[in-house]
Amino acid sequence: MKILVPVKRVIDANIRVRVKADNTGVETANVKMAMNPFCEIAVEEALRLKEAGHAEEVIIVSAGPEKAAETIRTGLAMGADRGVHVQTDDRLEPLTIAKIIKAVSDKEGCDLVVLGKQSIDDDNNQTGQMLAALMERPLGSYISKIEKNDNGFAITREIDAGLEDLQISSPAVVTADLRLNEPRYASLPNIMKAKKKPIDAMSPADLGVEVSNRLTVVKVDEPPAREAGVMVSGAEELVDKLKNDAKVI
Amino acid sequence: MSVLVIAEHDNSQVSPGTLNTVTAASKIGGDVHILVAGSACADVASQCAKIAGVSKVLCADDDSYKNEITENVAALVKTQVGDYGHVMAPASTFGKALIPYVAAQCDVQAISDISDIVSDDTFVRPIYAGNALETVQSADAVKMMTVRTTAFELADAESGSAEVTNIDQAGATDWVQFVAQNLSQSERPELTSARIVVSGGRGMQNGENFAMLEKLADNLGGAVGASRAAVDAGFVPNDYQVGQTGKVVAPDVYLAIGISGAIQHLAGMKDSKVIVAINNDEEAPIFQVSDYGWNEDLFTAVPALQAELEK
């Protein structure tokens, strides 16, 4: 089995994001970037499937500007075999990204695509679902467990009401939730080794995908700020305030 | 142009999130129709018919819709999209899986988690864990979106009188087999629509200590939630998680107990009307967003609060 893991370069989860003064987006200049945390979980799971003997190769793909190659390198340093970089400076919407990933998966003949359930920048939570629909392959969304078996994959999904177990056939598309695993850190020797692993570069056009955005970003605003209130020093005071000031209990 | 709302339900009860979604749909203008895909779901269809503002209920009652398998519901929605200008579902795990799937099948770019409607093609949505609000305008002929349910009022569930039309099943996938569901059983109100939420974090130290919060929640008629750290540590099940990548809540009162207030947690609760924080670290960021902060050890504060409420 060949596994494809799409990854995204995003602002590091620990950075406090600021809206640009001209309201066109958020400040990204000189801001620390990292692999989207859900993509790290996806890479980790693909590596575990490979280490368990279920896969021969783990390929990392990222669509984006030149710097996206760094994020691919991060995946290679974790242990993936090689990378595919679909280079473009255009803004990419999930539908286009799904088309790009489909084209790469078709070209490489991948049996399983493991994605993060959402990226922490746009918070879209769409690409995996779109990919499954375009590829006409079963979707396992928000998984916290995956096991290869004779009929494909046994998965557990995190849903609003609890957990759900499904059996899906192979080939498939799955999206990782937080509890799927704890991603490894890349060791120094593996970081060195990753520098020599191949990354294939191509454009969306090379894959026959046209970048056509459907959404126009009209503006990006700061959300209304919440003011800190008062400190209380005991239960009686708190209950009194909730009952008589806020009138909520 | 009409709006099609996809109902979320458990085959006996329509979810409150569906009522919020109907309110969002009504803001677009035009008729609002609801699609119910379920199994032995006639009750759900009649509940939907009574929602204010709904003029038509489409009901597909078939075994293949029993467990809301994305592929099956998507196939049905696709047959119904037709002339609708908008297709909407609540931004629950059901809607978040379904809408992008259908959108891709229809070559539409979906819009996630809308929190405001500017016009019939322009919507506001939180990005970066709610640190920014993005306004987007869609050029697609059909707009498909999920709705942040806490941003819209519940539609009245009793005053409508829509007709129910039964529609055919649209084919079922054999790729996906339902195996089992392991659902959290609780008599408490559902987390995303509860009026009061009592949430615990890593400071709770273990699952047993959550009994204190359950007692508090029961006293207040509320639900129990948690931070990611508390879920990751196994104190409580995954469906308790509030935040950027968990559930979004906006109750009248949110009590954050032993929760530091990481931005990813705030993303799921900062629209609560009143926020109360109990934390023994006076520097905890949660105090910056709370209306009432109590700098105290929670193992002292929670029993004291319980005693005060029982007075």
Ligand SMILES: Cc1cc2nc3c(=O)[nH]c(=O)nc-3n(C[C@H](O)[C@H](O)[C@H](O)COP(=O)(O)OP(=O)(O)OC[C@H]3O[C@@H](n4cnc5c(N)ncnc54)[C@H](O)[C@@H]3O)c2cc1C
């Ligand atoms: C991709 C990603 C997604 C995430 N999604 C979410 C999400 O959806 N929801 C979420 O919650 N988090 C999420 N997080 C995690 C988030 O960044 C924080 O790590 C998490 O919210 C911390 O949980 P906590 O506040 O319970 O724990 P901590 O940050 O460890 O805080 C514990 C708090 O308890 C207090 N405390 C300890 N003992 C006591 C005591 N005896 N009495 C009173 N107070 C006490 C401490 O002072 C501290 O403030 C996400 C992170 C990432 C990277």
